[in-house]
Amino acid sequence: MAEKSFVIAVAGNPNSGKTSLFNKLTGSNLKVGNWPGVTVEKKEGKVVRGGITFTFVDIPGTYGISARSEDERIAMDFLMKEKPDAVIVVLDSANFNRNFYLFTLIIEMGLRVIPVLNMSDMAEKRGITLHEGRFSSIFGVPFVKTVASSGKGIPGLWKVLEKMGDLEKPKHLPVYPKPVEQAVGRLMAQFPKLAGTRFQALAILDGGIVVLENEKLRQVVSELQGEIEEELDRELDELIAEKRYEFVYSIAKECVERRLRTEQKVALTDRIDRFVTNRYLGGPLFLFAMWLLFYLVFTVGNPFVDWINTGFGALSSMVSGSSIFASFVREGLISGVGAVLVFVPNIFILFFLIAVMEDSGYLSRAAFVADRFMHALGLHGKSFIPMLLGFGCNIPAVMAVRTLENEKDRVLTAMAIPYMSCSARLPVYLLFVGIFFTRYQSTVVFSLYLLGIIIAIIVARVLRRIFFTNAVSPLVMELPAYHVPSLKTAARSAGIRTAFFIKKAGTFIFGTVLVIWVLASLPAGVPYASAQSIIGKIGSAVAPVFHPAGFDSWQAAVALIFGFLAKEVVVGTFGVLYGGQAALSSAIGVHFSALSAMSFMVMTLVYIPCVATIAVIRREIGTKWATLSVCISVTLGYGLAVLVFQVGHLLGLG
Amino acid sequence: MVPLAFVESGSEVEILDFRCGGKCSCRLRELGIVKGCRYLVSTGAKNGPFILSDGETRIGIGAGIAMKVLVREVACG
Incomplete structure (x- = not known):
């Protein structure tokens, strides 16, 4: 039994390597839950070491208190209200000033800190050396140098953690002009509950924290603000920030050594950016990247798909006989579930490539490039990232809207995401293009994805017109330097997500x-599986509805009804009803034409988010919006499918 | 003193002032965009988003805010 236990928060700027460090410390002892009241993921890991129980809490990456996004607010609230026993502050050594600004805020909160100078190898490469010894003697707390991605420096960090009991609070803090210091002192003494720390007192003074519930405090604060601004003739928020930065610079002067800067690496990122974010080239390059993504999903994935297909075929022929059990294994298990599982290679590659884009730094450029375009549509550039994640799976994409800074962006983005064609819809396209559009597979699929994007944008725009009037929130975001993505990390992330897909199939x-x-x-x-069976009767009853869209076989109706549960089921249903992969192609060839295949694919893309996505939309933005989302998508999906078929028909296409 | 939005890419600028609200200027400061700091405008064109870079840091700024960040051109490069 451990004698002592400590709660340790792991905090830092986004892109500081915070999560890698957290993973290195906790290993597999991970518990993923939610922060109370909100759906932001909370990661906790318990480790017992040297008779001490450490509970590490990975708090969301943050830059400070200006944040309006759910997850950044949670990070600051956790530090201020939960008061962990210590905070591991992860600092990106190569971005010292900005990272140290957050460190300054945290030490002003009166918390005990274990500062970690992370990514020290990258900093060295750029000619920046951080002298941890000098830091330690200035602050009176040990600074640890690490390279979290490779595990370097982690043993040193454990040594500090094991001596947690002796850890002091940092002894060096920013000093403000006398009137400010006096005001801080007065607030701390008079309102120990609301302004108990230097940080809180300062934030209340400079307007960073607005306290509504205490009339007396508000009075005192406005008095103090008036007095100070008159005496110093400066805006308080500006003054305080300036003093903090002066503090950061003074520390940098003492402890950070910059040798001749090797421009090469930096210039490379800027040179790439000159093309990638160019106002004329940026958009087309992005579209090309997307097209390449889908091209690779097919060309690399299809040989594997063929193998799996052959495997299932062989398996199916091994099950002979006409018993109910044999029929179930053959038609139900192998045909149904197998029809979905054959696409695992495509899905793995899709997730893998998205992870590579994210890790390389390109994904944040995509948001940046998209900003002007998104702005015109009333959305924030950052909304593009959740939308892009929607290509993988709508569920995590809808969850990702919480990184957006205001309610309006969160709602509109979550409403737009279901039209982003997720990996579950891919098997449906693959099945149909394989039969009807063999020569233009990737082009047809790409155009479906594009159609999804266009619909998403129109839906967002119309909803904004109807429900929201205020201006678009401005874009300010950090763009991490490009780096060669780690294929291992990408493979792991794709592996986890593909495993989820397989589990869902199972x-x-x-x-x-x-x-x-x-x-x-x-x-x-x-x-x-005849028209006389129960399912045949259900399907036959609904099928006439789809007559105007060109597909009125009862099997298609059944597939769409059950596809509501999960869109992979659409293919699974065809597998079950048409009796296996081999029979599937010829049966679909009979029941569909190229045109009705197209309208069916459009229908599948748009007609309804799956049950799980609806549930997540409801959790993130409420029942009203979830209901609206279902209504819009059903109407739109059906309308578009009919439109595709009727227009195509008029043009003599089928 | 000109808004960042009017600066050509490739210029080096010194940040002089923000003309946006308290929250927004606070955000800029937290991201390291501070008065007196010098940045290279590595990407930017009128109406488009801008990238300010300082060696290791790169901050993307939308067209809206670029109008509200006032800068002085230091040198052309």
């Missing part, structure tokens, strides 16, 4: 397919 989709198989086999005595 449970949820399996269950649905089972239900469809049972309904297709009943009532007893009818031929399997």
Whole structure:
């Protein structure tokens, strides 16, 4: 049994390597939950070492208190209100000034800190040396140099952690002009609950924290603000920030050594940016990158898909006989679930490439390039990242809206995401383009993705017109330097997400397919999956609705009904109802034409978010919006499918 | 003194003032955009977003804010 236990927050700027450090400290002892009241992911890890229990809490990356996004606010609230026993402040050594500004805020909160000078190798490469010894003697607390990605310096950090009991609070803090110091002193003494720390007193003074509930405090503060601004003839918020930066610069002067700057690496990022973010080239380059992404998803993935297909075919032929069990394994299990699983290679590659883009630094440029365009549509450039994640899976994409800074952006982005074509819709396209558009596979699929984006934008724009009037929030964001992405990390992240897909296929989709198989086999005595079976009757009843869209087979109706649960089920249903991969192609060739295949794909893209996405939308932005999202998508999906078919028909395409 | 939005890419600028609200200037400061600091405008064109870079740091600024950040051109490069 451990004698002592400490709660240690791991804090830092975004892109400071905070999460790698957290992972290195906690290993696999990870518990992922939610912060109370909100859906932002909370990662905690418990480690017992040297008789001490450490509970590490990974708090969201933040720059300070100006944040309006949910996750940054949580980070600051946790530090101020929960008061962890110590904070590991992860500092990106190569971006010293900005990272140290956050450090300054944290030490003013009166917390004990364990500063970590991370990415010290990158800093060295750029000719920057941080002298941890000098830092330690100025602040009276040990500074640890690390390279979290490779684990360098972690043992040293553990040594500091094991002596947590002796850790002092930092002894060196920024000093402000006398009137400010006096005001801080007065606030701290008079309102120990609301302004108990230097940080809180200063934030209340400079307007960073607005206290509404205490009339007396408000009075005192406005009095103090007036007096100080008159005496010093300066705006308080500006003055305080300036003093903090002076503090940061003075520390940098003592402890940071800059040798001749090797411009090479820096210049490379800027040189790439000159093309990638160019106002004329940026957009086309981005579209090309997207097209390349899908091209690779196919060309690299398809040989593997063929192998798996052959494997399932062989498996299916091994199950002979006409018993119910054999029929279930053949038509239900192998055909249904197998039809979904064959696309695992494509999905893995898609997730892998998205992770590579994210890790390389390109994804944040995409947001930047998209800003002007998004701005014109009433969305924030940053909204582009959740939307892009939607290509992988809508669920994490909708969750990612919490990184946006205001309510309006969060709502509009979450409403737009379901039209981003997720990986579950990909099998449907793959099935159809493989049959009808063999020569233009990637172009057709790419155009469907593009259609999704266009619809998403129109929906967001219209909703903004109707529900929101205030201006678009401005874009200020950090763009990390480009670096060669770690293929191992990308593979791991793609692996986790693909495993989730496989698990879903094995449970949820399996269950649905089972239900469809049972309904297709009943009532007893009818031929399997015939129009006389229960499912055939349900499908036949609904099918006429889809006549104007060009696909009125009852199987298609069933596929769409059950596709509501998860869009992978659409393909699974066809697999079950048409009897396996081999029969699937010829059956679909009979029931669809190239044109109705197109309208069916459009329908699948748009018609409804899956159950899980609806649930997440509801959790993130409320029931009203979730309901609206379903209504819009059903209407729009059906309308567009009919439009595609009818216009195509008029043009004599099918 | 000109808004950042009017500066050509490739120029070096010194940040002089912000003409946006308290929250927004606070955000800029937290990201390291501080009065007196010098930055290279590595990307930028009228109406478009801007990138200010200082060796290791790169901050993207949307067209809206670029109008509100006042700068002085230091040198052309």
